[in-house]
Amino acid sequence: MGMGEMGNGLGARMLMTIRSGGVGYRAAAAERVAAAFGEAYGEGPGWVVQGAGRVNLIGEHTDYNDGFVLPLALEQGVWIGLRARGDGQVVVRSLDFQEGATLDLGRLERGRGGWVEYVKGVAWALQEAGYVLRGWEGVMGGDVPIGAGLSSSAALEIATARAFAAVGGWDWDAAAMARAGQRAENAWVGVQCGIMDQMVSAAGQVGYGLLLDCRSLQSELVKLPANTAVVVLDTGTRRGLVDSAYNERRAQCQAAAAFFGARALRDVTMAQFLARADDLAPLLRRRARHVISENERVLEAAAAMRAGDAARLGALMNASHASLRDDFEVSSAALDQTAAAARRHPACYGARMTGAGFGGCVVAVAAAERGAEFAAVASGLLSD
Ligand code: GLA
Secondary structure, rough: OOOOOOOOOOEEEEEEEEEEEOOOOHHHHHHEEEEEEHHHOOOOOOOEEEEEEEEEEEEOOOOOHHHOOOOOEEEEEEEEEEEEEOOOOEEEEOOOEEEEEEEEEEOOOOOOOHHHHHHHHHHHHHHOOOOOOOOEEEEEEOOOOOOOOOOOOHHHHHHHHHHHHHHHHHOOOOHHHHHHHHHHHHHHHHOOOOHHHHHHHHHHHOOEEEEEEOOOOOOEEEEOOOOOEEEEEEEOOOOOOOOOHHHHHHHHHHEEEEEOOOOOOOHHHHHHHHHHHHHHHHHHHHHHHHHHHHHHHHHHHHHHOOOOHHHHHHHHHHHHHHHHHOOOOOOOHHHHHHHHHHOOOOOOOEEEOOOOOOOOEEEEEEEEHHHHHHHHHHHHOOOO
């Protein structure tokens, strides 16, 4: 994986490229937290744990409709160097925010927000789920950009869960840990996210897509087609998730599911949708059409990946972007222009916005032998 600057007219920047297997990335952040731990405590950490960030290849705004997603775990994430404590306290310092916090696991209280609420929220959610928590102390640091649509918050939640699992000596139960992370975010922090980000952070593997059924939480690792590279382009634009638009989309999807008498849009087939679409209010019709078609695209994309068909995967990503732009209306000018510019490069199979939308990153799949060139010339392309 390489990182590089990409100056251009749109202000987009090449963040990273991911190859099948994800080899070659040096986790400088892991070394940074281990060194900081050594300085603070005079010995090495007992554990260095990580929660991974993610980039979603395809399957956007489908997770909270009980549908399918196909994200990719990143090597970047949030890292914690830690050792166990004999009492019920968590003492943690964030290198990125230059701030420390002490939590009493027996008396967790909501505070003024920020990174520490995610740590508290996970501790609370784990206790609610019946886990008996042991205290720990350590330092944390991340190397996934914050607020870029690459799930820095899920990475923090899963890193925290891994810290508790390490000191508690638990077996790693990815689905239970992901649910605790999601619960922390929904009920403690107050963001109504789905389960995708936490699941891929807890169960994903670098260099593989994770085909996830968001209802059963059954998942399957799917290899990237040979000779392809996934390139993440950051538009540099940001929009918070706590935004009303996300919750509004969720409510619209629920209303559309209710119209079809379904538990979730996942249960409505394209044929059922088409048979009754005319009776549905135009806005809900567009929202439902996105979700139902996107679920189909995810399953097709997984099949294309298994068949090593990068061209088909790319075409599905392009169609996903159009659907998110026109039917779900969560794209932005910067995302549209960056994706369109990326597609103009001959090495690019397809490109789309990734994450909740309105800002953040574009994900592209490119021919690996020209991936470096794609990244290098993207500055010129994107200034078109
Ligand atoms: C955010 C949420 C996810 C998912 C995506 C949209 O990343 O955290 O649960 O809903 O938006 O696909």
